[in-house]
Amino acid sequence: MMKKYFITILVISCVFSIGSGSVFAKEYESDNFSKAYKRFEEGKTNYTQAKTDWENEKQNDSQERLFEKTKDLLERSIDVLKKRNEQLRKRVELKEDVYKDYSDEIIKTLDDDSKNLENYLSNLIESTSTDTLNDVSLKISSHIQEQQTYLRKLVILSHIDQFENTTFKTVLDRNDKISEKIKELKNLGIDTLTVDILVKSASDQISSVRDNLNILRDEIKKQAIDSQKLADIEKRLISIQDAVKDIYQIFRKIAIEGNNLFSNKK
Amino acid sequence: MEDNDLKKIIKDLDQTGDAQEAARVVQGHNFKPLEDVSQSFLSIKSRTEASRDLVVKILNDISQMEIKNSNETVLSGTPSKLRIQLHMGKFIGFGIPLALVTLVAIIVIGNPFIKEKSQVSELRTIGDEEKTVDVAGSSVQSYIEEEKQVSQIDSVLKDIQSVSLNPPITNDLFGAGAIALEAQNASFNPGLMEFINQEKSVDIVNASFVKF
Numbered sequence: 001m002m003k004k005y006f007i008t009i010l011v012i013s014c015v016f017s018i019g020s021g022s023v024f025a026k027e028y029e030s031d032n033f034s035k036a037y038k039r040f041e042e043g044k045t046n047y048t049q050a051k052t053d054w055e056n057e058k059q060n061d062s063q064e065r066l067f068e069k070t071k072d073l074l075e076r077s078i079d080v081l082k083k084r085n086e087q088l089r090k091r092v093e094l095k096e097d098v099y100k101d102y103s104d105e106i107i108k109t110l111d112d113d114s115k116n117l118e119n120y121l122s123n124l125i126e127s128t129s130t131d132t133l134n135d136v137s138l139k140i141s142s143h144i145q146e147q148q149t150y151l152r153k154l155v156i157l158s159h160i161d162q163f164e165n166t167t168f169k170t171v172l173d174r175n176d177k178i179s180e181k182i183k184e185l186k187n188l189g190i191d192t193l194t195v196d197i198l199v200k201s202a203s204d205q206i207s208s209v210r211d212n213l214n215i216l217r218d219e220i221k222k223q224a225i226d227s228q229k230l231a232d233i234e235k236r237l238i239s240i241q242d243a244v245k246d247i248y249q250i251f252r253k254i255a256i257e258g259n260n261l262f263s264n265k266k
Numbered sequence: 267m268e269d270n271d272l273k274k275i276i277k278d279l280d281q282t283g284d285a286q287e288a289a290r291v292v293q294g295h296n297f298k299p300l301e302d303v304s305q306s307f308l309s310i311k312s313r314t315e316a317s318r319d320l321v322v323k324i325l326n327d328i329s330q331m332e333i334k335n336s337n338e339t340v341l342s343g344t345p346s347k348l349r350i351q352l353h354m355g356k357f358i359g360f361g362i363p364l365a366l367v368t369l370v371a372i373i374v375i376g377n378p379f380i381k382e383k384s385q386v387s388e389l390r391t392i393g394d395e396e397k398t399v400d401v402a403g404s405s406v407q408s409y410i411e412e413e414k415q416v417s418q419i420d421s422v423l424k425d426i427q428s429v430s431l432n433p434p435i436t437n438d439l440f441g442a443g444a445i446a447l448e449a450q451n452a453s454f455n456p457g458l459m460e461f462i463n464q465e466k467s468v469d470i471v472n473a474s475f476v477k478f
Contacts, residue, residue, distance in 0.1 A: 148472070
């Protein structure tokens with residue numbers, strides 16, 4: 001008898017867990033991301049403190065203490081990079097809709113990088129002289145230049161793809177719908193000259209956005225992405241966003257004008 | 267004669283081994299089905315173990331028959347409420363699991379809570395987004411980014427207002443309402459700008475890896 005109840009309750013639990021599982025999983029991932037992001041921010045604060053200590057120590061004459069402070073600064077720097085990887089990994093896991101095809105490669109790159117950083121940290125802890133510290137430091141510098149460019153490319157390209165497949169696609173669909181409606185007006189014998197001008201303007205803007213997206217994508221694929229390039233990319237992304245908003249301003253005008261023409265005919 | 271009386275006779279017989287005494291007691295109770303049997307018991311002269319066992323067996327069999335007969339008698343004259351009570355075991359054993367399985371089938375096939383689930387899911391998604399925004403808000407750069415987005419939303423709201431302030435249009439052939447809604451989402455995922463700002467701060471850390 002008890003066995004029957006147990007099986008029945010188990011079946012019911014399974015049914016409910018299938019429905020609510022994804023919701024709980026998402027919430028769990030979101031919490032994980034929040035925690036990882038907080039640790040990353042804490043890591044940056046610790047790094048800033050270590051850098052202040054190191055700069056203060058440089059004013060003094062104690063080479064031994066300066067060595068310790070330098071070592072501490074490098075350890076804190078590696079810690080920030082590791083925590084950055086950790087929170088970025090959680091972000092990618094949380095936003096599957098954005099990263100899609102790129103997510104596996106991004107996660108693999110982050111995991112490989114974290115392993116390398118762990119090795120560098122071990123070498124650093126074992127360092128007993130400034131020469132070995134310098135050696136480790138320069139190795140890390142060389143490693144992160146290559147790794148970070150690759151990672152940044154993957155992340156930014158995935159966002160550009162997502163923008164193109166969602167927002168920009170909606171713009172194109174809307175443009176098509178507007179063209180169909182203008183045809184309907186023409187079929188009714190309505191003079192659509194005023195909206196035709198606006199439609200031409202919107203089409204030009206759409207072509208410009210498409211070109212800018214393609215140019216930006218090609219550049220990201222080919223070039224290294226340092227701080228300067230990041231600032232440039234940010235500026236251009238905002239410019240593309242503004243251009244899309246301008247297109248919607250034109251669409252709005254077309255809608256008002258087109259609706260008026262249709263109402264007047266009626 | 268009740269079942270308990272029979273059991274008592276059997277127990278006494280087991281202790282004394284006196285089949286004749288048992289027969290006399292049976293006759294004393296004036297129990298019709300046992301009249302013939304008790305006559306046979308009286309004819310047993312010896313107190314041998316075999317004869318005693320035989321009597322015990324016969325009485326036991328009669329006792330079982332009596333229990334069965336009395337149950338049938340009770341059932342035949344029992345009101346429906348009591349019948350249900352008597353069949354409660356079957357109800358619990360089969361009825362409840364069957365009802366639960368039916369409920370599960372309704373949930374699986376009909377999924378009556380699909381709308382509620384989607385609403386809860388939507389609310390959770392909004393909650394997630396807000397959590398992310400809260401976290402991002404912890405850095406000054408993200409705060410500036412949020413402010414930029416707020417100003418963009420303000421501009422979209424103005425667009426919507428301006429559409430609604432225009433002379434009322436009896437039709438919306440060109441989807442003015444939909445255009446205003448689409449314009450609200452005409453931006454990159456906020457995560458991209460957050461990532462870029464984050465990477466700028468990481469570059470400051472990268473600068474530590476130099477020759478000391």
